[in-house]
Amino acid sequence: MLRMSLLATLAFSLCQTPVQAQMSHHQHASEAACEETALRCASKVAPAFASDGTLWLAFMAGGHISVASSKDEGRSFSTPVQVTREKLTLDWGPDARPQIVIDKNGGIALAFSRFRDKAFNGQVLTTRSADGGQSFAEPQPITASNESQRFVALGLDADGSVFAAWIDKRNRVPAQQEGKKYEGAGLFFASSKDGGATYSETRLAADNTCECCRIGLAFASPGHPVVVFRNIFEGGVRDHAVMTFADPASPGEVRRVSNDDWQIAACPHHGPSLSVSPAGTYHATWYTNGKARKGLFYARSQDEGRTFSDPLPLGRANRNPTRPYVLAGPHGATMVWKEFDGEKTAVNAMTSHDEGKSWSKPVAIATTTDTSDHPLLVSNGHKTFLSWMTKADGYRLLPIGDGS
Incomplete structure (x- = not known):
């Protein structure tokens, strides 16, 4: 169960008006509190723990990607290191954020996307630090393709290799030239055997995916x-x-998580989340506005995604629940999401200690009356934390239970 200390509210915030944000991102070009490259100005933050317990953040601020670290679970941070050398038009879509993974030797791999033009065509760039985050190599494109790439996700495999997946539109023009109808984009992937310094040739995993939602990435087992x-x-x-x-080089079958029947010729800008427990349970959360169901949902699979449990609704419909995230941590699974009551936004949390068969009652663990990033979860191997960037109050890292 969540500890009573979590009931104490912190000053937190709302990323954007939920209904508007689900359908369009063009109005959210700047969510930052300021235009400097400092952490307090960050609009999007991605957390990762190193094996020594250091918390690293990759964040967007002032047109740059930077990193900062904390040795005391987020109470204080090092002076940020600027990863990008020139100011970029970074991808500010609601589901876009930098990605960071840290290997056992302290090597840091990063990936992020920028807009190449005013039509929101993106480019995924990658870089690596081999000196513990003191400096980074010049960011390089993950692929030579000039077609749009966005919403990259990075994962660190057990052997230290890095797996990357993203949404890519390179098959759109060839299909149109052949007179074929082409919807959405493609799910593409690549891997790196040198800690994110270089990546393999990119390959298609699945075509005709939604072109504007984040993707969730986890590992069922090594490799x-x-x-x-x-x-x-x-x-x-x-x-x-x-x-x-x-x-890492062989895509599997496309298996449906849920039959929500959301027929829409537009971009929801509201992607899913995925985590796999040590026991092999797939935990998935998502948003839908389909004919079969509407809102946020959770489902679990114990047969590698072949079948999923009946969707479990999350949140209160009259409070616009948004941005669900799930993590199978060291003492069970945790879910968080945001709700807005008309005045303030609350991040709610639920925990499960039986592989997602049952869940605790939702508890509001943080609130605010200003704007914020999506709520994320991160684990140091001992505890699970809420990671949340807020405009009014800066970055917060909040422990969510320890199995007691």
């Missing part, structure tokens, strides 16, 4: 990445799917 994404099924239905790779 077996799992990706959850909003797919485009027959009839233009944009429901979620999961894919388990046979190995």
